[in-house]
Amino acid sequence: MGRAKTIDETQLFQATEKIILRDGYAGFHFKALAEELGVARSTIYNYFSKKEELVTAFMVHLLKQVVHHMDNVSENEEPVRGLVDIWSKYANIHQMMHVMPYIDREATPLVQSNVQEMFGLLGSMRSRISTILTKEQERGRVRKDIQVETMTGLVMAVVQIPIQSDQEARWVEEVYKLLKDGLYD
Amino acid sequence: MGRAKTIDETQLFQATEKIILRDGYAGFHFKALAEELGVARSTIYNYFSKKEELVTAFMVHLLKQVVHHMDNVSENEEPVRGLVDIWSKYANIHQMMHVMPYIDREATPLVQSNVQEMFGLLGSMRSRISTILTKEQERGRVRKDIQVETMTGLVMAVVQIPIQSDQEARWVEEVYKLLKDGLYD
């Protein structure tokens, strides 16, 4: 039955995230990855034949999770709060997104399609937010004097507000309030 | 004496920004820079003896400008709006900040001190915002039920909201409103 696999995609993704979060994309090489996983560098090529393919696949994977969460939230009575809640759990996704400019998007067809999928997913996120906001507008909860794009941008941006670890609940609370009612009394 | 300079620091900084914004930090080499400026690669080393030194010097330069602007604004009657106004002009500074994880901060002593200065300036920005918010709280304009840090984070984060070029005025208007009064009616 051949040799048993020593690693799988999940481990690759975990190690990838760990390294990128720890060392930034600059510190993310197959060299480092191999060390992290305790396998030979060349072994990774049995799974992903190109660095960019791995990274983009990983990001697709991440984004899918987020989008999935968003789907389960949109039915909530307080959907904006639900979004903030998700952000608190996927804060690092933004760090991950920053690696995008460093990726050669033309590298291979697979990379291209991954990148396209990523953009698709990002679009989904945005449009889910838009939808939520529009619905809320219809319900008379959200203001109508501002473009939905700008508001969507704001909702996406708040993920950048630093969270102190073990203060997530408070972060959600405060950020939600700020989003809802703004800075002013 | 000696011959006339063909480039100066200003041009270096401009080219640096241009390249980083266009290609990301990954595409920023002295090779690219030299091509952009039409000089030999080694010429650049007469100005900055290390890639990191140039980039960090540039970022310090940028941040200084922003902080300087902030100083001239804080006396305004509507200081939060002033901040948003600055953000609209320095939107790219955030893109620039994203290169930080890619910089080898130990590269040289000069780099180290530049990086320290950068953090100092970022701190200044934050503390200026804090101060503004606290003062506004005292004047009874800004709410008091939320930690100043979180609010500062929000103010800094809005710079990430995408601007459509030639829509800056509107962006400022809308973002300011959102900041002030939130999403909700």
Add this chain to the structure above:
Amino acid sequence: MGRAKTIDETQLFQATEKIILRDGYAGFHFKALAEELGVARSTIYNYFSKKEELVTAFMVHLLKQVVHHMDNVSENEEPVRGLVDIWSKYANIHQMMHVMPYIDREATPLVQSNVQEMFGLLGSMRSRISTILTKEQERGRVRKDIQVETMTGLVMAVVQIPIQSDQEARWVEEVYKLLKDGLYD
């Protein structure tokens, strides 16, 4: 598994010696080394990640050999002659030592420790010679009116006396005599 090595440390050391002896340290680059060995430049980096690491490792290796030889000689009835004999075989070691001022000793920790080891080995050589001379003094063979350090220096210095190839035996004979009885009748 993996493919068979095309070079090993021994070949690297041999090539290193050959090049340094032929071209001096100035002519010793990984480029030259790679050409000499018929491999790609980068291949060498799989063995030694820095020029200085290779050179210093090589010198440690050389010195160890010499010290080892010295140990097997000290029991001889005519130990000074034994030393001269060793010198005749390791004449080039002195040429090698001349590269030391050209080595960046701080390059890496490994380099540092290699350099330290080198000095340790040189110290060993010196102290072995000292010991021999002192013992010979006790046996009443070696004069006592001169500091042992100076005599040790003399013994080490004679390695510089040029040898004509295929005249080694004669060189040993004559140098030994000179060491023992001096120039004068």
Add this chain to the structure above:
Amino acid sequence: MGRAKTIDETQLFQATEKIILRDGYAGFHFKALAEELGVARSTIYNYFSKKEELVTAFMVHLLKQVVHHMDNVSENEEPVRGLVDIWSKYANIHQMMHVMPYIDREATPLVQSNVQEMFGLLGSMRSRISTILTKEQERGRVRKDIQVETMTGLVMAVVQIPIQSDQEARWVEEVYKLLKDGLYD
């Protein structure tokens, strides 16, 4: 009458020696030299149009001094001692000679002729020593059972015996004795 010279050959030579002795030939650049002298790098090219020309000129200059000293000594009743005496004063010349393998001897015609002159001077040194030794043989002072070349080599080699500063007199004494009568009682 034109601008006054700010440096001259003497200063160049002094600075050259200082740097080479301090940092080794590796640390000897026109950059360092210019700093040492407080002039622009390019200024040096008004005096020597090539690094090698400067270095070789300097070495010729040094060797000439030594040879000159040797001439004034050879008339002494104890000529070997006289040589040792000179060595004590020019100990560093040997360090200087070690840079030779690093010099591109073909660099320019001037370099070539300098190098030739250097070899000539080294030959002079050797032949002066030979002559002295031969004369001493004739006077029945120096042994005849050993080739003059080997003995010359010994005399030249002793310059390598380390001198402790402010112990020069003693060094001369001891080395002379060793040369004359050897290590053995």
Add this chain to the structure above:
DNA sequence: CATGAATGAGGCTTCATTCAT
């Protein structure tokens, strides 16, 4: 003469990727 500026040549390194076992 002196100099500041520019440059080219050459060496150093690091990885992603490919190969052969």
Add this chain to the structure above:
DNA sequence: GATGAATGAAGCCTCATTCAT
């Protein structure tokens, strides 16, 4: 499948040297 070894491409950096003022 896994691996150790080899490699090429690409970027970094340092000087000697040349140029123009």
